[in-house]
Amino acid sequence: MRGLDLEKRMMRWFAVPLFTGSVLGATALRAQDSCTACHGDRAMAASLASDSALAALLFVDPAAYRASVHGQLGFTCTLCHQGISDYPHGPVVPVDCAACHTQAGQELAQSVHGRPHPATGANPATCADCHTGHQIFRSSDPRSTVNRLTQFEGCARCHSDAERMRRFGQEDTATVQSYLTSVHGRGLLEKGLTIAPVCTDCHGERGTGAHEILPTSDSASPMSRARVVDTCARCHGGIKAAYDQSVHGAMFAGGNPDVPTCIECHTEHAVQPVASAASSVYPTHIAQTCTACHDREDLNDRYGLPTERRRTYLGSFHGIALEAGQLTVANCESCHGSHRILPSTDTASSVHPANLQTTCGSCHPGIGAGVAEGRVHIASVREDINLFAYGVQWLYYLLIAGIVLFAVSMISLDQYRHWVVDPRRRRPSHG
Numbered sequence: 001m002r003g004l005d006l007e008k009r010m011m012r013w014f015a016v017p018l019f020t021g022s023v024l025g026a027t028a029l030r031a032q033d034s035c036t037a038c039h040g041d042r043a044m045a046a047s048l049a050s051d052s053a054l055a056a057l058l059f060v061d062p063a064a065y066r067a068s069v070h071g072q073l074g075f076t077c078t079l080c081h082q083g084i085s086d087y088p089h090g091p092v093v094p095v096d097c098a099a100c101h102t103q104a105g106q107e108l109a110q111s112v113h114g115r116p117h118p119a120t121g122a123n124p125a126t127c128a129d130c131h132t133g134h135q136i137f138r139s140s141d142p143r144s145t146v147n148r149l150t151q152f153e154g155c156a157r158c159h160s161d162a163e164r165m166r167r168f169g170q171e172d173t174a175t176v177q178s179y180l181t182s183v184h185g186r187g188l189l190e191k192g193l194t195i196a197p198v199c200t201d202c203h204g205e206r207g208t209g210a211h212e213i214l215p216t217s218d219s220a221s222p223m224s225r226a227r228v229v230d231t232c233a234r235c236h237g238g239i240k241a242a243y244d245q246s247v248h249g250a251m252f253a254g255g256n257p258d259v260p261t262c263i264e265c266h267t268e269h270a271v272q273p274v275a276s277a278a279s280s281v282y283p284t285h286i287a288q289t290c291t292a293c294h295d296r297e298d299l300n301d302r303y304g305l306p307t308e309r310r311r312t313y314l315g316s317f318h319g320i321a322l323e324a325g326q327l328t329v330a331n332c333e334s335c336h337g338s339h340r341i342l343p344s345t346d347t348a349s350s351v352h353p354a355n356l357q358t359t360c361g362s363c364h365p366g367i368g369a370g371v372a373e374g375r376v377h378i379a380s381v382r383e384d385i386n387l388f389a390y391g392v393q394w395l396y397y398l399l400i401a402g403i404v405l406f407a408v409s410m411i412s413l414d415q416y417r418h419w420v421v422d423p424r425r426r427r428p429s430h431g
């Protein structure tokens, strides 16, 4: 076995001739029978092994093997384990699945899993790492380790193992866990939506995904920046149609590296339902998601865009109400839209002056056309309307009105007394 020294191997082979001679007879065994005589019996396998871990490996359950796709085909052990002719047998040559499965073999050899890793010189994954050696079933069979519903478990054996992945320079071991709690993972496992994406739907080519997985940094990967929008659109085609019309989508199509693709707004593995409080586009998170770019000075300089979108939003009536927990107020999405975002100068934009009455009117029915004149991104409500000046102004109005009223009433009272109450004083007697 791997890692066993020669001495131990010799010790074990010592028992073998005895065994073969007395129990089975030395010759004329069909290969299948000869293998299971030693490997198909748990007690025998244990007696051949130095420890329980090795015993477990040396034991191959004949019934389980017979149920597998190759067992069903009546394959003998030696179709895979070649070069064993006499017993005790020497170290066996590694199984070459690709000898029969040439296409899978060729594809894997080009993929991130099937080519030697520069740091270790080893191939990250073999056929058996994903398929096992003896419990192989068709992928449509629920017992298969690569069935849609259980595929992630096989990936997790490596991708959730920090120590193993570190050897290959991979630090992120949260991918599988993020996926399991995402709208996609839950859709698959809780809602039973078999159309929800599994790992290989996103990371592989359509149909034959698993063997062609590439690093996401490789532009040929379906999850590379160049291709991610089209890959999400395999299922979300309608969203892509809207995105393509947006300023973001149009610039993306032109190869711009600064605009968002689906994953900058939704994340990659942790995609949440948009109505979930955990979603990156939920009212309480969306300002952060958009302003991760729109408050970047370098970006605003480069495109001549106005700055401080977050502060000017949070300082507005809507922002203040949102901070106070009112989720029904306008957020970036309510005014700008989500996928078909356009500059306010574009007549088709929801924030073009001509369309503001409709946009604001969806929440403020009856709002006047004058809304187009008001500023929306204001650093603070007070700064815009200037409540203090507003108040002082009204105070003056009241004061002036009061003074005028006071003066008028004083004069009237005086005249009243003069003409009505005491008319004699008007005509003073002279005699």
Ligand code: HEC
Pocket (backbone or CB within 6 Å): 001, 002, 004, 008, 009, 012, 013, 016, 019, 020, 031, 032, 034, 035, 036, 037, 038, 039, 048, 058, 077, 078, 081, 084, 087, 088, 089, 091, 092
């Ligand atoms: C007489 C008992 C016996 C028979 C029969 C036998 N084996 Fe083994 N086999 C062993 C022992 C003992 C070992 C452990 C050798 C070691 O320690 O490396 C072993 C190891 C193996 C290994 C693991 C070797 C490695 O280097 O990883 C494979 C695979 C294997 N046997 C396949 C077969 C196949 C296939 C057959 C039938 C063609 C067969 N064996 C027949 C006793 C037997």
Ligand code: HEC
Pocket (backbone or CB within 6 Å): 035, 036, 039, 040, 057, 058, 059, 060, 062, 065, 070, 075, 076, 077, 078, 079, 080, 081, 095, 128, 129, 132, 133, 134
């Ligand atoms: C479809 C090909 C295939 C067939 C058929 C097959 N094996 Fe294997 N076997 C493998 C592979 C692959 C491995 C290595 C597993 C691994 O690396 O985890 C293996 C490993 C083993 C081992 C060593 C244990 C280990 O995990 O290293 C033994 C023993 C063994 N096989 C015995 C048998 C016996 C007995 C049969 C027939 C009943 C058989 N094999 C049929 C593919 C096959």
Ligand code: HEC
Pocket (backbone or CB within 6 Å): 097, 098, 101, 104, 105, 106, 108, 113, 125, 126, 127, 128, 129, 130, 131, 138, 139, 140, 146, 147, 151, 200, 204, 207, 208, 209, 210, 211
């Ligand atoms: C990284 C894991 C992984 C590795 C490594 C891997 N496979 Fe697969 N294989 C899968 C998955 C997952 C499927 C299921 C089909 C799919 O989702 O694309 C599959 C499907 C298959 C199929 C059946 C095609 C089908 O549609 O059912 C064969 C045959 C196959 N693999 C053989 C191999 C061989 C041979 C190797 C080694 C050269 C290998 N695989 C290596 C994961 C892997």
Ligand code: HEC
Pocket (backbone or CB within 6 Å): 069, 070, 073, 079, 080, 095, 096, 097, 098, 099, 100, 101, 127, 128, 131, 132, 133, 136, 137, 138, 139, 140
């Ligand atoms: C001696 C040739 C041979 C070897 C070696 C072999 N297989 Fe197969 N395998 C077959 C044949 C034949 C089928 C049945 C194909 C069919 O019916 O579509 C099959 C079926 C499969 C299937 C199911 C295919 C499907 O369409 O669902 C998988 C998965 C698979 N093999 C994986 C492996 C792996 C992994 C290895 C190595 C551990 C291996 N095979 C070694 C010949 C071989």
Ligand code: HEC
Pocket (backbone or CB within 6 Å): 152, 155, 156, 159, 172, 175, 176, 179, 184, 197, 198, 199, 200, 202, 203, 216, 223, 224, 225, 228, 263, 268, 269
């Ligand atoms: C909805 C599509 C989607 C699904 C499903 C998906 N991924 Fe990813 N994955 C991505 C995207 C997009 C990236 C690239 C992110 C980037 O560009 O940085 C990625 C990156 C990765 C990476 C590269 C390093 C890292 O962690 O960022 C690994 C490894 C990975 N995914 C494994 C998996 C595994 C394992 C599964 C299944 C449990 C899975 N992915 C499911 C979309 C997906």
Ligand code: HEC
Pocket (backbone or CB within 6 Å): 112, 113, 117, 124, 125, 126, 129, 130, 151, 154, 155, 156, 157, 158, 159, 165, 168, 169, 170, 199, 200, 203, 210, 213, 214, 215, 216, 217
């Ligand atoms: C036997 C261990 C093993 C298994 C099983 C395995 N992987 Fe990997 N995978 C690796 C290693 C190691 C790397 C890193 C290789 C590298 O960086 O060159 C890797 C790389 C990747 C990458 C590219 C990461 C990047 O840098 O962009 C993706 C995507 C990926 N695997 C997805 C999967 C999926 C999906 C499955 C299950 C179908 C799976 N892996 C099964 C070991 C494994």
Ligand code: HEC
Pocket (backbone or CB within 6 Å): 229, 232, 233, 236, 239, 240, 243, 248, 260, 261, 262, 263, 265, 266, 274, 281, 286, 333, 337, 338, 339
């Ligand atoms: C600029 C950020 C942004 C980009 C880029 C983006 N989205 Fe969205 N997406 C959103 C927002 C915000 C919502 C929430 C809309 C709502 O609440 O009605 C959303 C909602 C969704 C929904 C749910 C539909 C709904 O309205 O309930 C899906 C599905 C979706 N996006 C997928 C995608 C896909 C696929 C892409 C890439 C083609 C993408 N998104 C690109 C921001 C974005």
Ligand code: HEC
Pocket (backbone or CB within 6 Å): 183, 184, 186, 187, 191, 193, 195, 196, 197, 198, 201, 202, 228, 231, 232, 233, 234, 235, 236, 262, 263, 266, 267, 268, 271, 272, 273, 274, 275
């Ligand atoms: C294989 C098909 C498939 C692929 C590929 C896919 N999705 Fe999905 N997605 C779904 C399904 C199905 C649902 C609905 C799950 C549910 O409702 O439980 C969904 C749900 C969503 C939602 C939540 C929608 C809502 O109403 O809240 C978002 C956001 C989303 N996907 C984004 C993406 C992004 C981003 C990508 C690419 C990285 C992507 N999806 C790739 C099938 C897919």
Ligand code: HEC
Pocket (backbone or CB within 6 Å): 247, 248, 251, 258, 259, 260, 261, 264, 265, 286, 289, 290, 291, 292, 293, 294, 299, 303, 305, 332, 333, 336, 337, 338, 341, 342, 343, 344, 345
């Ligand atoms: C990954 C970075 C990024 C994210 C995230 C992002 N944007 Fe953009 N956005 C850009 C870039 C770059 C432009 C192009 C600027 C240009 O050409 O004027 C742009 C353009 C715009 C424009 C048009 C500006 C103009 O006048 O040309 C609006 C409006 C806009 N984004 C709103 C949003 C909203 C709302 C969100 C969140 C739902 C968002 N953006 C998320 C990078 C981003």
Ligand code: HEC
Pocket (backbone or CB within 6 Å): 286, 287, 288, 290, 291, 294, 305, 306, 309, 310, 313, 318, 330, 331, 332, 333, 334, 335, 336, 342, 343, 344, 345, 351, 356, 375, 376, 377
């Ligand atoms: C109440 C509606 C409303 C909300 C909420 C809102 N905006 Fe705006 N936004 C507008 C209007 C109207 C304009 C154009 C006039 C102006 O600048 O005031 C604009 C202008 C912009 C611009 C300048 C580019 C252009 O098209 O003129 C960007 C970038 C922008 N908003 C991003 C955001 C982001 C990011 C958020 C969330 C933090 C957000 N907006 C929230 C209505 C809104």
Ligand code: HEC
Pocket (backbone or CB within 6 Å): 317, 318, 321, 326, 328, 329, 330, 331, 334, 335, 356, 359, 360, 361, 362, 363, 364, 371, 374, 376
């Ligand atoms: C998504 C729904 C929504 C949209 C779209 C929306 N608002 Fe509002 N707005 C609200 C809600 C709810 C309040 C009440 C906040 C509070 O309790 O103070 C509010 C409050 C206001 C206020 C504070 C005075 C008042 O009536 O309480 C002004 C001014 C305002 N909105 C203007 C606008 C303008 C201008 C637009 C378009 C550019 C707009 N709103 C778009 C939901 C919306």
